Amino acid sequence: MNTDDIAGFFARRQDLDPEAYLELDFAFECAGDPREAAAHLASEQSTAQWRRVGVDEDFRPRFAAKVVDLDATPREKFSVPVDGVPATDVHRVRVTLAHPHGNFGPRLPNLLSAVCGEGVFFVPKIPLIRLLDIRFPAAFLAAFAGPRFGIAGLRDLLRAYDRPIFFGVIKPNIGLPAEPFAEIGYQAMAGGLDIAKDDEMLADAPWCPLGERAALLGEAARKAGEETGEPKIYLANITDEVDRLIPLHDLAVARGAGAVLVNAMPVGLSAVRMLRAHASVPLIAHFPFVASFARLPWFGIHSRVLTRLQRLAGFDAVIMPGFGPRMMTPEAEVQDCIRACLEPMGDILPSLPVPGGSDSAATLERVFAKVGGVDFGFVPGRGVFGHPMGPAAGARSLRQAWDAIAAGVPVAERAAKHPELAAALAAFGG
Amino acid sequence: MNTDDIAGFFARRQDLDPEAYLELDFAFECAGDPREAAAHLASEQSTAQWRRVGVDEDFRPRFAAKVVDLDATPREKFSVPVDGVPATDVHRVRVTLAHPHGNFGPRLPNLLSAVCGEGVFFVPKIPLIRLLDIRFPAAFLAAFAGPRFGIAGLRDLLRAYDRPIFFGVIKPNIGLPAEPFAEIGYQAMAGGLDIAKDDEMLADAPWCPLGERAALLGEAARKAGEETGEPKIYLANITDEVDRLIPLHDLAVARGAGAVLVNAMPVGLSAVRMLRAHASVPLIAHFPFVASFARLPWFGIHSRVLTRLQRLAGFDAVIMPGFGPRMMTPEAEVQDCIRACLEPMGDILPSLPVPGGSDSAATLERVFAKVGGVDFGFVPGRGVFGHPMGPAAGARSLRQAWDAIAAGVPVAERAAKHPELAAALAAFGG
Structure with missing residues (x-):
């Protein structure tokens, strides 16, 4: 990703409609630039390819997950041994993503696919990651009955x-x-x-x-x-x-x-x-x-x-x-x-x-x-x-x-x- | 568990009806006696309490998961940091369990509950464990249609x-x-x-x-x-x-x-x-x-x-x-x-x-x-x-x-x- 690509996956909370997004807290450890890793995390769980070849379009404003908070701390190495990712320039990162729930709707299997799927556990240079919390806006919750008693x-x-x-x-x-x-x-x-x-x-x-x-x-x-x-x-x-x-x-x-x-x-x-x-x-x-x-x-x-x-x-x-x-x-x-x-x-x-x-x-x-x-x-x-x-x-x-x-x-x-x-x-x- | 308790969760393969058991391969790291840890693993996923108080009975012969293979190697410490289990007398252990599928029948949710549940991931002194493989006898497979094409x-x-x-x-x-x-x-x-x-x-x-x-x-x-x-x-x-x-x-x-x-x-x-x-x-x-x-x-x-x-x-x-x-x-x-x-x-x-x-x-x-x-x-x-x-x-x-x-x-x-x-x-x- 270049600098512009990365910027397309960042947003300020106040610029987003809070009813249109879930919020997800992740903790991860990455090699290399934490901002780029976080942009990949947002990209992989939403609009991994955001335009057709040869077409001037960009699906990110409406459909991309966006990083709204990021806090990175350098570390000497990964918390546990990791294969396949060189342990250079390691950071421990805490991010919050705003994920547009309109991408999948109020459906549990599709929610799990988006927020616990390939777009979380197969992100380049993020070998260790944990989904820490999830917050739902009223617009999403309204589709669920919850407990009867x-x-x-x-x-x-x-x-x-x-x-x-x-x-x-x-x-x-x-x-x-x-x-x-x-x-x-x-x-x-x-x-x-x-x-x-x-x-x-x-x-x-x-x-x-x-x-x-x-x-x-x-x-x-x-x-x-x-x-x-x-x-x-x-x-x-x-x-x-x-x-x-x-x-x-x-x-x-x-x-x-x-x-x-x-x-x-x-x-x-x-x-x-x-x-x-x-x-x-x-x-x-x-x-x-x-x-x-x-x-x-x-x-x-x-x-x-x-x-x-x-x-x-x-x-x-x-x-x-x-x-x-x-x-x-x-x-x-x-x-x-x-x-x-x-x-x-x-x-x-x-x-x-x-x-x-x-x-x-x-x-x-x-x-x-x-x-x-x-x-x-x-x-x-x-x-x-x-x-x-x-x-x-x-x-x-x-x-x-x-x-x-x-x-x-x-x-x-x-x-x-x-x-x-x-x-x-x-x-x-x- | 005392020595007799532990022995009740071990068996020789040739003494078991192969059609009545799944085989499960686990790798785990434990503190203390590997045989006792393996017996707990078998017990927790089957007959954790095998008799009523005050009744002379033993459900283990028919209902217990049994250790049929065990190979333990001492290690200096756990592969990764572990909370709550002292890293003394650590072993890396490879076991095969024979698990009686009649305990739950040919049902996927009940199979998962038994072999990927509390009886695997909450076993005393086994903080690290991985289910490596599962083998099904023909008697169990016969209840499943499998792929149509x-x-x-x-x-x-x-x-x-x-x-x-x-x-x-x-x-x-x-x-x-x-x-x-x-x-x-x-x-x-x-x-x-x-x-x-x-x-x-x-x-x-x-x-x-x-x-x-x-x-x-x-x-x-x-x-x-x-x-x-x-x-x-x-x-x-x-x-x-x-x-x-x-x-x-x-x-x-x-x-x-x-x-x-x-x-x-x-x-x-x-x-x-x-x-x-x-x-x-x-x-x-x-x-x-x-x-x-x-x-x-x-x-x-x-x-x-x-x-x-x-x-x-x-x-x-x-x-x-x-x-x-x-x-x-x-x-x-x-x-x-x-x-x-x-x-x-x-x-x-x-x-x-x-x-x-x-x-x-x-x-x-x-x-x-x-x-x-x-x-x-x-x-x-x-x-x-x-x-x-x-x-x-x-x-x-x-x-x-x-x-x-x-x-x-x-x-x-x-x-x-x-x-x-x-x-x-x-x-x-x-």
Whole structure:
């Protein structure tokens, strides 16, 4: 690119119609001129060739992505070894691009193709790049329905206010037939879980068919709800081939599921949007596959971007890697994802953030403190279903821990009067 | 895990029913005992908790993933800086796991959830891991239709044998209205392209609606086919929301498209499988998003895995990052992906590999030599549509280069008699 070519991919924010552009934050490391690298980034994801041969035209004013912010710092070398790009004149660069969404319209697959595609990960002299964040103007958001229930709707279904929502992953997750599976689910709901959920790997398996599972767990939820006076939800994993999502939703709901779980990336965000238009119960997202592109600090896609897209696609709750070393996610990134669920987003309802990973009564206080509020879901697996006194006691230990926290009493102190809590702290307290 | 726990996740291949298991090759770097790390990897992706509390049962024999091969080499430290896992007693490990596919059945989203999910990227003491390859037994493959046409079917449609298939990406890709877009597509097909294709970022846009584009380019393909005596195909990008794939396929085909392009990961592999059951024309895959998890040598998912899954989902051709530094993909990985398209896979037809990236008449000989055969697609963009003499000359230069290669004549020598080829070598030959 010559100087004029480069200039065609730069703009001042105030000269652009803000409703016509997405904003994208990238961090990258490049060799050579950072302005030229940023211009290539803008070009490759929009008008890579902006005129026909022999025709005097320029598609950039309307169709080019434009660099609106750039901050470059020289570095001695790339953060990690890189093949094929000489490590000379290396910079670490932070850019914001304004990307005209009219290039593709309010369509999730085309959005992903433009902002996470060849035009990001195959840009000359940018071997390391990470999409850090995405912001949508109201004009783009208006085409999306977002969550049907959101946090307030979920709370109304459960009549659970001013406290976290207590999920539990029924375990053993793989291999247990529907009847004993439902029995331990029942115990945990009777003990205090709001939502007994299928593991994200549990499909409509012959040894535990979804229809049978939903019938038994729907009945378990009804019974536990009646006994405790608190509505309960069985959360059925309907992750399956795209053309089975709606039939499985209908089957699960008809049998007794009160919400459905979908593994967002394996199924695809667009299929979730399709399901959202049909679904009559809350949609809960699980995160398999996301770490493969979100884990590393200098490459891929920040998980907050996926959180925003899951909310946009219509998930009422987003299960995400949570706090603590077990989930290998920096605390700041978990906080970013929680904020992405909660903060204003046009008319799109907030999604319930559910930061998870080896939780139990022993970690509740820490998670609550880090979230800084009650609007979150708490999702132990072993912390309930591996509790030494059984699942009912495991669930009870969560509620006991929460009662202590809500009363401002140290959880360990409260344990003296509650054997379930004491056993949880002993087993999982580390 | 204690020694017995670990042993429960190891098996000898000869003791397992090969038809009941997928095989997965992983490379990882771990801290501490490599056998324990591998057992955790097997456990996390299958029976993480293999018994109920207080019940004498063990789900591992039938449901656990099992380590069948392990090779560990001590290292001084991790390949790249890692947070949260102390770099003590580091090993680089290569394992093969046998994963019981009955855990989830022949369903792509559930397969991805199990083998690219939490059970791979959140395994204790394994901060760096890459899924290198996947092998399917006949019992699993039998549930998949695979490509409808495959390479032989594509060749029959084009009556193009014993040579590469010449694709070209119509450029400018974004912003050009349907009429001039079709005009340059026509020129390139008349000049010698087999397939004039939409860019992967070109959607059903208001300034170039798919229906209008397909009508004009269908007519262009018909006309160019008649004039050249070679059937031509307009390849329409129908990437869109999942619930529009079938309507857009029907629209594009009715108007004149001879094949459809789908961005596999942004749309989702399962949606492609759904489309495959309906589609009447070849399905061609493009690769946006894949690099975000496939690019790095010590993390994520090897692109060959995605290639195999795209073939399984039913793509007749797979466009992939090709040879040369521009596409930042090691040559061995491109070769692996090409082989994944071509090698035997049960009754699943081969897919045409289309390694692409800044190609032109100047790179054809190199690509042909590296592929080692004629069964590939060649997909220039600028090499045709940025040719200094225009798109017809750009396409002609490809065929001239191929004629030279087929005749065993050096391409540069042939250029002396062919101004289009000479211009291509001058413009793109580097």
